[in-house]
Amino acid sequence: MTDIIKLLRAKQWIKNLFVFLPLFFDRHLFDAGYLIPCILAFIAFCMASSGIYCFNDIHDAEADQNHHEKSKRPIASGKVSKAVGYCAMLVCFAISMAVIYLINKADVRNGLLFLVIGAYVVMNIAYTLLLKHIAIVDVFVIAVGFVLRVLAGGVATGIILTHWIVLMTFLLALFLAFAKRRDDVMVFENSGVTMRKTANRYNLRFLNTATSIVGSITMVCYIMYTVSPEVVERFGSRYVYLTSIFVLAGIIRYLQIMIVDVKSGDPTQVMLKDRFIQGCVACWLLSFALIIYCL
Secondary structure (H helix, E strand, C coil): CHHHHHHHCHHHHHHHHHHHHHHHHCCCCCCHHHHHHHHHHHHHHHHHHHHHHHHHHHHCHHHHCCCCCHHHCCCCCCCCCHHHHHHHHHHHHHHHHHHHHHHCCCCHHHHHHHHHHHHHHHHHHHHHHCHHHCCCHHHHHHHHHHHHHHHHHHHHHCCCCCHHHHHHHHHHHHHHHHHHHHHHHHHHHHHCCCCCHHHHHCCHHHHHHHHHHHHHHHHHHHHHHHHCHHHHHHHCCCCHHHHHHHHHHHHHHHHHHHHHHCCCCCHHHHHHHCHHHHHHHHHHHHHHHHHHHHC
């Protein structure tokens, strides 16, 4: 059972918290009428993403055996058979669909949420089979996956997404995806083991430049968002820009982890282990919440 849980990669569910962003920014975080369907959408996305992880581990089992960390995965290590992996995948997809149906049996949002999560599943199957082997396309697919998470939260709650939340989600995810590719290149240059067919289409110089550019654009986009007249009017506060301090600190810290510490391989692990970034996220959430909910 422990190996099955590892196969589902529950730690990666932290990525699905992006589902709650529309709720947070629309000031409905404590409204049960919005919160309950959003929680259900989060569960549905967790199950769908776990199903994708099962498929990915089954497909990449042989390649993962050559990686110092991925070789420990349940299927690559032989602790879980591919047949069990397929069963787990189908169960995850079935639970995801059942939860979507529970959100609102008679609402058109039901169908839309099926489409959003269905698009995520199809896109990631295509990613595992083909798209991850195409340089630049691979990181853009990852970024689109995060946008779909936010869209799922909006669809489940009926909240219309602004262009700002879509742009910032896409840019932040793109930044993290490029940082992860840098770690793959480091493994390739240090050990000669090619974990991805795109490894020879990336190098440290290119990835350092790409992450710096995308990180800078992300920061500029966030600042423009905080000072835009529509945001000031919507939240009734001119002080949203103050939250930029924590966003900037978090981005710079991640660049430090990536370039100095060379430990940017898994953004989820960085989030779970690095106290500085955890502090930045906590301070950003607290300051933003105080500004839009209390002031």
